[in-house]
Amino acid sequence: MSDTTPTTAPWWRQAAVYQIYPRSFADANGDGIGDIPGVVSRADYLQALGIDAVWLSPFYPSELADGGYDVADYRNVDPRLGTLDDFDEMVSGLHERHIRVVVDIVPNHTSDQHEWFQEALAAGRGSAARERYIFREGQGENGELPPADWQSVFGGSAWERVADGQWYFHRFAVEQPDLNWDNPEVRADFLKTLRFWSDRGVDGFRIDVAHMLTKDLSEPLPSQAELDAMPQDGNHPLIDRDDVHEVYAEWRAVFNSYDPPRTAVAEAWVSTPERRAKYAHPDSLGQSFNFDLLVADFDAPSFRSIITDNLAQAAATGSSTTWVLSNHDVTRHATRYGLEPLNGRPVKQGTEWVEAGGPADWLDREGGLRRARAATMLMLALPGSAYLYQGEELGLHEVAEITPDQRQDPGFFRGSEYDRLGRDGCRVPLPWTTEGSSFGFGTNGAHLPQPSWFADYAVAVEDADPDSTLSLYRKALELRHRLQTDEQLEWIETGRDDVLRFRRPNGWEVITVFGGEPFPLAGENVVLTTAPLLNGAVPADTTVWITA
Structure with missing residues (x-):
């Protein structure tokens, strides 16, 4: 087992964690897609930034139906992103620089290209292979209607029919069939995955949609309207069930078998702080994302209330809270703070910012960045761990200049209300230099279009400017290490x-x-x-x- 420099207190309690979306961070082989060797090539940059850990979004083999969150093999690296040897080199290089490594685990669903799902399709009704997923017979005279009228997060039906007439459940994209967490084989396989990466030196795990794993699909299935009306109190059929913590108790036993124990943080969008606290319990995952600041306006009373409530909740659970203002799923906060407040905020359509009633070219870029810098420095001074998203240290805004034919997010194509224009705008590859086919991201373009204004935010520009946002982040993180107690x-x-x-x-x-x-x-x-x-x-x- 690999380890970094030992500490007397859990490192994660007040860590500054930098999220890397690998396909958009740095491209080492010039194919337009960021990769693991690209992360290795920027290890000195990460060290100079002053972070404690990186969180690596999915790097597993994937057809990219959902930006890598459709995983085809949980114990390998996508060949387009590198090899396991490259991964080991990355972990070693980051550990040498006293940077821990947290990886994404996506346990709610697999890719439809996963060998298990392909086996399930071939095996047919009643097979053990299908019991790893959620298959049901359809309604109607010939089963031609889905088992229920449930809608997926990305829009459209949450059920898809296969060749022999059965239907499978997918909470997200159709290419992401949900696993059946009542199946002991599913549970055992994920314990194997956690050990696989822990043995390779991974220090922790970020658990994707941690609140959705376990489900109660007892017949008759409720309607979507009935689902929507049900309280999310631990007994909801699909969301934030109490029995999910039986799964995480098994995971905690694995984490605690390592020295030091591996850490975990839940992505759990739940209804109350009390519900979230269950994921932060020491017998469960130990920490849970607090998204309250992320969805708040830049407003003093709101910030104070959120900070007070979450610190009280952290004290009650014995965990530490987490703070986050941007990530790979939301509009960058420099842009959010340059628009109208979230209540009544305009939506993004086409290539310009518009209000619901018509065009409006009024994004306050300078004001948004100024408020973003202020909010981030407040956040970095709070007790608890702070999560930073790649590019925010450059002051990047959301990229709206992406045409429909260039977009990749399934939520955009399926008309999801999750985000009307999808999440591509915060996933555009980073600018490292002012010139080149991709501003230094790689040698041969980028998988999402970078706007010309990226040149003004390039690392090469900000590195030389003592007043840049990058310089501000570096100074703040260095001071934070000395001042945090x-x-x-x-x-x-x-x-x-x-x-x-x-x-x-x-x-x-x-x-x-x-x-x-x-x-x-x-x-x-x-x-x-x-x-x-x-x-x-x-x-x-x-x-x-x-x-x-």
């Missing part, structure tokens, strides 16, 4: 609803002005600011860090 926070009243101020146990203070007039300082020792002070005062949309 106990997982405590004390609010300091400011007398203003648009200004937040808090203190950490060692005297580290943070002030964020969300709007309005500048907030005066009284000679404090400012060690970081996201925008220049105005006559000794903190201007709107700005965060400052203060030390004693």
Whole structure:
């Protein structure tokens, strides 16, 4: 078993974790798709950034029906992205730089190209192979109707008919058949997968849609309307069932068999903090994503309420909370904060930002980035772990200039309400240089189109600019390592609803002005600011860090 430098406290409790979407990070072989050797080639960049760990989105063999989240083989590397030897080299290189490695596990569904599903199609009704998935007979005189009117997350029916007339359930894309987690063979195989990657030195796992694995498909199946009306209290047929934690108790036993124990974080979109806390319990996965800031407006009362509630919940469970503002599934926060507030926010259509009623060219790029910098620096000062998404350290905006024929996200093609324009805009390959066919991403173009304005955000440009967003992230992460101590926070009243101020146990203070007039300082020792002070005062949309 591989390990990095041992620590006296679990490393993940207050880690800064950088999410890499491999196909869009760096392309080493010039085929237009990012790869594992590309990550290896940028290991020094990751070290200089100052992160504690990388989270690697799926790199497994896949037909890319859902950006790699349709996994055809859980214990291998997609040949387009490299080999297992390349993976081992990456883990070794990152560990040498004291960077841990977290990998994505996708347990709710496989690819329809997975050998199990291909076997199920060939084996037919009543076979053991089909029992690994969720197959049902259809309704209607000849079974020509789906077993229920359920809708998939990506739009359209959640049931697909196969050649012999049966139907299989897919919560997401049709190419992603759901596994049957009542099947002991399914459970055993994933324990094997967890050991496979742990033995290769992986330090932790991010669990995709961790709240959807177990299901109750007792007949008669409810309608979609009935499903929607059911409370998500642990007994819902499809979502956030209490019995999913029986699965994770088995996983925890595997994690704890390693020294140090492997960590895990749940992607669990659940109804209440109390429900989320079950995934963060030490006997379950140990940590769960907190998406509350991600879906909040840039608003001081909202931020304070969210921070207070989540720190209280973390204290109650003995876990540490997580903070995230952007990831591979959502519009980048530099863009979100440059639009109208989320309640009544415009939607994206075509190649321009539009309101629901018609065109509107009013994305505030500078203001959005300014607020994004302020929000991120506030987040990095909070107790708990912070998750950063590749490219946000460059201040990248969402790319809207992608035509329908260039898009890849299944949600776009199926009219999903999940995100009306899909998630391609945050997955565009990174700009490393100002020139070349893909701004240094590779030598032969990129799998998603990069806009010309990417040149202004290239690593080569920002690396040389002490005031760039990249320089800000580097300084903040370096300071964070020195200043981060106990997982405590004390609010300091400011007398203003648009200004937040808090203190950490060692005297580290943070002030964020969300709007309005500048907030005066009284000679404090400012060690970081996201925008220049105005006559000794903190201007709107700005965060400052203060030390004693």
